[in-house]
Amino acid sequence: MKKNWFQKELEKYSKLSGYKKPEKYSNMIKLDSNENYAVSLEFLQKIITEVKENIDVREYPLGGTERLVQSISKYIGLPKEMIGVGNGSDQIIDLILSTFASKETKILTSDPTFGFFEERCKLYSIPTIKIQFNKNMTLDLEKFLLNTKKADILYLDMPNNPTGFQFQRKDLEKLIREFNGLVIIDEAYVEFSDYSVIEMTKKINNLIVLRTLSKSFGLAGLRVGYFVANNKIIDTFTRVIQYPYPLNTLAIEVGIMALRQSKHFTDVAELVKKERSRIIINLQQMKIFEVFDSKANFVLFTAGGSSQRIYKALIEQGISIKNLGTIGSHEGCLRVTVGSQDMNSRFLTAIRDLLN
Numbered sequence: 643m644k645k646n647w648f649q650k651e652l653e654k655y656s657k658l659s660g661y662k663k664p665e666k667y668s669n670m671i672k673l674d675s676n677e678n679y680a681v682s683l684e685f686l687q688k689i690i691t692e693v694k695e696n697i698d699v700r701e702y703p704l705g706g707t708e709r710l711v712q713s714i715s716k717y718i719g720l721p722k723e724m725i726g727v728g729n730g731s732d733q734i735i736d737l738i739l740s741t742f743a744s745k746e747t748k749i750l751t752s753d754p755t756f757g758f759f760e761e762r763c764k765l766y767s768i769p770t771i772k773i774q775f776n777k778n779m780t781l782d783l784e785k786f787l788l789n790t791k792k793a794d795i796l797y798l799d800m801p802n803n804p805t806g807f808q809f810q811r812k813d814l815e816k817l818i819r820e821f822n823g824l825v826i827i828d829e830a831y832v833e834f835s836d837y838s839v840i841e842m843t844k845k846i847n848n849l850i851v852l853r854t855l856s857k858s859f860g861l862a863g864l865r866v867g868y869f870v871a872n873n874k875i876i877d878t879f880t881r882v883i884q885y886p887y888p889l890n891t892l893a894i895e896v897g898i899m900a901l902r903q904s905k906h907f908t909d910v911a912e913l914v915k916k917e918r919s920r921i922i923i924n925l926q927q928m929k930i931f932e933v934f935d936s937k938a939n940f941v942l943f944t945a946g947g948s949s950q951r952i953y954k955a956l957i958e959q960g961i962s963i964k965n966l967g968t969i970g971s972h973e974g975c976l977r978v979t980v981g982s983q984d985m986n987s988r989f990l991t992a993i994r995d996l997l998n
C-alpha cells in the first residue's frame with residue numbers, strides 16, 4: 643500500500659538517532675553527564691523541604707516564572723526585561739532553533755559541539771558548518787572569522803562540551819561583534835570558567851547567552867534554564883514562543899531559593915575548580931594520557947587504543963565516565979565529570995590501580 647505523507651515523514655524522522663542518553667546504572671559513581679555532585683544533597687533537600695510546605699500544586703504556576711526571572715536578575719545583575727526561562731536550556735535551544743532556523747539557515751559551530759544541539763539541527767534539517775578543534779583541542783579564531791559571512795547563526799558552547807575549551811575573551815568578543823546574524827553563546831559551564839560575555843547583550847542586539855541551574859547549582863533534575871538577550875528577543879520569546887507554563891512550581895520555587903543562596907554555590911564552584919586541577923595533574927602524572935585543560939566541570943583525556951578497556955574496567959569498579967571515541971585526530975577520548983572530593987579520589991585511585 644502507498645504510504646501517505648505522514649507515514650513518509652515518520653519514516654524520515656525514525657531514521658534519526660536522536661540524543662543518546664547515558665546508560666542508567668544503579669549504585670554507580672556517576673561522572674558521565676557533567677552533573678554537580680560537589681553540591682551537597684542535604685543542602686538541596688533542605689531547600690526542597692522548605693519549599694514543599696509552601697506550594698499549592700493544584701494551581702498553574704501563574705506569576706511563578708516572573709518571580710524566578712526577578713531572582714535571576716538579581717543574581718546576574720541585569721534587568722528582568724533581558725531574561726527568559728525554559729525547561730532546561732535544552733528547551734530554550736529547541737524553541738530558538740525550531741522558530742528561527744530552517745533548511746535555509748546555515749549554522750556555524752565547532753566540531754565537536756554540544757551533542758543535543760547537534761541532534762536538534764539534524765531534526766530540523768538545519769545545515770551546519772563545523773570548525774574542527776586543533777590537535778591540542780583549541781579552536782582557531784581565524785577559521786571562524788573566514789566563515790562568518792557564510793552562516794546565519796553562530797552557536798558556541800563556551801566552555802565547550804566535551805573539550806572544556808574556552809576562547810580567550812578578546813577572541814570570542816571579536817567573533818561575536820563580527821557576526822552579522824543570530825549569535826548563541828551557551829554558557830552552561832560559565833561558573834567554572836574564566837569569564838562571561840553576558841554583559842555584551844546590553845549592546846549587541848543579536849546575541850543570546852544561554853545559562854542553566856543544572857551545573858553550578860546542582861539542579862539538573864529540576865530542569866531550570868535561562869537566557870539573556872535584548873528586550874525585544876525576550877519579549878517575543880516569553881509572550882509568543884515559550885509555553886505559558888514552561889517550568890513546574892517546585893522547580894520555580896527551589897530555583898528562587900537556590901539563587902537567594904548563590905554564595906554557597908559560588909564557593910562550591912571554586913572547590914570544583916580546585917578538584918579539576920587535581921584531576922588534570924594526577925592524570926598527567928600517569929604519563930599515558932593526553933590530558934586537556936578545562937574551564938568546565940569535566941576533564942577530557944585520550945587513552946588511544948586502551949580507552950574501551952579503561953571505560954569498561956571503571957564500570958566494573960562502579961564508576962561511570964563518558965566514552966566519546968574519536969574526536970578529530972584523537973582516538974579513544976574519555977570525559978570525566980568533576981564530582982565530590984571523595985568521588986574524584988575514587989576515580990583517580992581506580993584508574994591508577996588499573997594501570998599498575
Ligand SMILES: Cc1ncc(COP(=O)(O)O)c(C=O)c1O
Pocket residue numbers: 675676729730731732733756799802803828830853854855856862865866867
Ligand atoms: C553546553 C551545554 N548546554 C546545555 C546543556 C543542558 O543544560 P540544561 O540541563 O539546562 O538543559 C548542557 C548539558 O550537558 C551542555 O553541556
